[in-house]
Amino acid sequence: MTRFGAVEAGGTKFVCGVGTGPDDLVTTTIPTTIPEETLERVAAFFNGQSVGAIGIGSFGPVDLNPSSAKYGYITSTPKDGWRDTDLVGAVKRALGVPVALDTDVNAAALGEARWGAAKGTRNCIYMTVGTGVGGGAIVEGSLAHGTAHPEMGHMRLPHDFEADPFPGCCPFHRDCLEGLASGFAIQQRWGVAGDALPLDHAAWRLESRYLALAVANLACVLSPEVVILGGGVMMKDGLLGRITSEVSELLNGYIALPSIVMPALGARSGVLGALALAARLTCLNG
Amino acid sequence: MTRFGAVEAGGTKFVCGVGTGPDDLVTTTIPTTIPEETLERVAAFFNGQSVGAIGIGSFGPVDLNPSSAKYGYITSTPKDGWRDTDLVGAVKRALGVPVALDTDVNAAALGEARWGAAKGTRNCIYMTVGTGVGGGAIVEGSLAHGTAHPEMGHMRLPHDFEADPFPGCCPFHRDCLEGLASGFAIQQRWGVAGDALPLDHAAWRLESRYLALAVANLACVLSPEVVILGGGVMMKDGLLGRITSEVSELLNGYIALPSIVMPALGARSGVLGALALAARLTCLNG
Numbered sequence: 095m096t097r098f099g100a101v102e103a104g105g106t107k108f109v110c111g112v113g114t115g116p117d118d119l120v121t122t123t124i125p126t127t128i129p130e131e132t133l134e135r136v137a138a139f140f141n142g143q144s145v146g147a148i149g150i151g152s153f154g155p156v157d158l159n160p161s162s163a164k165y166g167y168i169t170s171t172p173k174d175g176w177r178d179t180d181l182v183g184a185v186k187r188a189l190g191v192p193v194a195l196d197t198d199v200n201a202a203a204l205g206e207a208r209w210g211a212a213k214g215t216r217n218c219i220y221m222t223v224g225t226g227v228g229g230g231a232i233v234e235g236s237l238a239h240g241t242a243h244p245e246m247g248h249m250r251l252p253h254d255f256e257a258d259p260f261p262g263c264c265p266f267h268r269d270c271l272e273g274l275a276s277g278f279a280i281q282q283r284w285g286v287a288g289d290a291l292p293l294d295h296a297a298w299r300l301e302s303r304y305l306a307l308a309v310a311n312l313a314c315v316l317s318p319e320v321v322i323l324g325g326g327v328m329m330k331d332g333l334l335g336r337i338t339s340e341v342s343e344l345l346n347g348y349i350a351l352p353s354i355v356m357p358a359l360g361a362r363s364g365v366l367g368a369l370a371l372a373a374r375l376t377c378l379n380g
Numbered sequence: 381m382t383r384f385g386a387v388e389a390g391g392t393k394f395v396c397g398v399g400t401g402p403d404d405l406v407t408t409t410i411p412t413t414i415p416e417e418t419l420e421r422v423a424a425f426f427n428g429q430s431v432g433a434i435g436i437g438s439f440g441p442v443d444l445n446p447s448s449a450k451y452g453y454i455t456s457t458p459k460d461g462w463r464d465t466d467l468v469g470a471v472k473r474a475l476g477v478p479v480a481l482d483t484d485v486n487a488a489a490l491g492e493a494r495w496g497a498a499k500g501t502r503n504c505i506y507m508t509v510g511t512g513v514g515g516g517a518i519v520e521g522s523l524a525h526g527t528a529h530p531e532m533g534h535m536r537l538p539h540d541f542e543a544d545p546f547p548g549c550c551p552f553h554r555d556c557l558e559g560l561a562s563g564f565a566i567q568q569r570w571g572v573a574g575d576a577l578p579l580d581h582a583a584w585r586l587e588s589r590y591l592a593l594a595v596a597n598l599a600c601v602l603s604p605e606v607v608i609l610g611g612g613v614m615m616k617d618g619l620l621g622r623i624t625s626e627v628s629e630l631l632n633g634y635i636a637l638p639s640i641v642m643p644a645l646g647a648r649s650g651v652l653g654a655l656a657l658a659a660r661l662t663c664l665n666g
Contacts, residue, residue: 217526231601234522240503240603242636249597250630252538252555266634269538311535315517315601317526344536348552350528 096376099140099148099191100368102198103181105173108132109365110139116209116359116366129179137188147192148185149371151201151364156181158195158239166195194375198222198364199230199244200237202324202357204374205367207232210358212320219318219352220363221246222325223305227272233316247272251307258283258300275304277327293332302333306340313345313352324357382662385426385434385477386654388484389467391459394418395651396425402495402645402652415465423474433478434471435657437487437650442467444481444525452481480661484508484650485516485530486523488610488643490660491653493518496644498606505604505638506649507532509591510611513558519602533558537593544569544586561590563613579618588619592626599631599638610643 095114102109106126113119124135140148155171157164166182186193196204203212203220212218212232221229229246231238238244248270253262260283262269263276273279280288284297291297309321323334338354345351357363381400388395392412399405410421426434441457443450452468472479482490489498489506498504498518507515515532517524524530534556539548546569548555549562559565566574570583577583595607609620624640631637643649 217524229601233519233524233526236520236522238503238519238602240519241605241638242603244603245600245635247600248635249600250538250593252536266632267630307536311597312601314531314533314535315515315598316524317528317530319527344553346552349531349534352527 096146097144098369098372098376099143099145099189100365100372101136101148101150101152101185102201102364102368103150103152104198105153108136110136111365111369112140112143112145113369115369116362119362119366119369121365128175129184133181133184133188136185140189145191145372147194147372147376148189149194149196149201149368149373149375150181150185151196151198151368151371152181154197154243156195156197156243158197158243166193192375194371196237196371197228197230197243199228200239201230201367201371202363203230203232203322203367204237204370205359205363205365206322206357208370209366210363211322211355215319217316217318218320218322219246219312219316220322220324220357221308221312223275223277223323223327224325225277227276227325229312231316231318246308246312247276249308249311251304251311271304271308275301275308275327277325280327288327288330293330298330298333298336301327302336302340306337306344309337309341309352309354310344313341313349317350318352320353320355322355322357322363324363328356382432383430384655384658384662385429385431385475386651386658387422387434387436387438387471388487388650388654389436389438390484390650391439394422396422397651397655398426398429398431399655401655402648405648405652405655407651414461415470419467419470419474422471426475431477431658433480433658433662434475435480435482435487435654435659435661436467436471437482437484437654437657438467440483440529442481442483442529444483444529452479478661480657482523482657483514483516483529485514486525487516487653487657488649489516489518489608489653490523490656491645491649491651492608492643494656495652496649497608497641501605503602503604504606504608505532505598505602506608506610506643507594507598508611509561509563509609509613511563513562513611515598517602517604532594532598533562535594535597537590537597557590557594561587561594561613563611566613574613574616579616584616584619584622587613588622588626592623592630595623595627595638595640596630599627599635603636604638606639606641608641608643608649610649614642
């Protein structure tokens with residue numbers, strides 16, 4: 095069985111892996127420093143390993159347009175030193191194998207669709223709720239890109255200023271989903287991190303409301319079979335159940351309630367999704 | 381060149397057509413009465429015409445799941461007499477040709493993507509704003525269905541009750557997009573139909589706001605190249621321009637502004653989309 099390489103490229107760490115799937119995957123973690131150093135260490139990890147292709151799920155924005163001159167680049171990121179980094183080119187040059195790239199959230203969606211909570215579905219959404227909020231989608235079996243890539247975290251939702259006077263903290267849109275419901279928003283609104291707040295705190299009533307509105311809207315637009323909610327904020331015990339019952343109320347029987355679940359692959363959705371990207375690329379294994 | 385048949389099945393009329401495309405299409409209009417009579421007249425129109433397949437774009441909800449026992453049926457519609465009508469079966473039995481079915485809005489999206497305002501794009505959305513609000517999407521070249529089909533008209537949007545005390549008129553969700561921005565909502569809010577209200581009336585400030593929020597959310601979720609806005613409400617001169625500039629403000633340079641346009645096929649998006657469904661089905665012509 096052909097082995098593949100996987101890179102989950104994040105703003106604080108790069109998780110690299112080699113293997114064939116969830117039961118056969120060796121990973122290593124490399125801290126994200128400057129691009130040259132980080133990518134050299136990525137190359138060193140894969141060097142000498144025989145892999146058919148490497149898949150990368152990356153933080154962004156990334157240029158995914160195959161006909162663009164900057165295809166495979168991390169583009170206008172605010173992350174120090176990483177603007178205009180040729181991620182695909184660097185890996186390809188260092189290792190001489192085919193390289194597939196997608197967003198970190200699309201990779202996670204693909205990982206969960208191949209081996210995890212959305213196995214066997216052709217329509218699913220992966221939303222991560224951490225410092226920021228992002229989302230990836232598989233629609234009729236294809237990863238959705240559009241002209242750039244989805245930015246689900248920036249959709250606008252009802253915001254009841256009486257119940258929640260916090261103005262929102264998105265620098266671009268103020269009270270979009272990310273501006274109201276990200277981990278950063280919780281921290282800004284209450285002055286402490288979410289994990290310091292008990293489930294009966296008002297913070298979680300707002301949080302489940304906003305995330306339920308987001309999931310309901312995604313259900314209206316894409317009618318997914320499964321919506322996977324990952325990221326640090328979702329680790330709060332009891333939050334998932336609250337969101338599910340609020341989504342059910344919001345859809346009110348008119349629209350099919352998707353199955354709303356946590357990632358079955360845990361913290362490995364992204365790196366396994368990157369592995370699936372590599373496998374799909376070569377068509378040897380996927 | 382193989383000719384195809386097309387049916388745009390609506391709640392007030394069925395538009396039937398035979399031809400090969402926009403420059404070669406003969407249509408007839410049949411009023412929607414009871415299913416038996418209406419479908420008999422549809423069959424009579426096609427009888428003796430030599431068509432390779434028939435495509436239907438229908439009002440709904442329709443069952444589009446090929447493995448369902450009720451595939452091809454109009455299901456739980458409130459329209460008198462039409463509940464549980466076997467649309468595909470009736471046409472297939474009467475005419476003995478392959479029949480393709482999709483929603484009216486997906487058909488319109490496909491028509492515009494094949495011959496109209498979204499020609500050549502792989503990611504576009506068609507939204508109709510009439511008595512109700514509906515939407516169809518093409519994602520990475522495929523019509524999006526999901527587990528049922530999109531119900532974009534029912535997404536939740538910010539509703540500023542001070543600027544707009546109208547509670548919304550959707551029987552399922554009250555102030556969802558359809559409940560706030562459909563032609564019926566305009567009529568209910570102001571006591572007159574939209575076309576009686578001049579463009580400087582407050583009605584259109586609200587209307588452009590809600591539709592811009594909807595388009596911005598769709599841009600966040602799907603990153604479409606083109607968003608086509610059709611339906612009676614969109615006939616208001618000047619409305620499209622207002623929506624476009626509000627979407628641009630809402631996205632604020634962070635997310636690619638899609639091209640926001642009216643249907644290039646005018647009132648024929650639906651019937652031509654149904655024709656494209658037929659052509660795709662046989663793969664003889666599409």
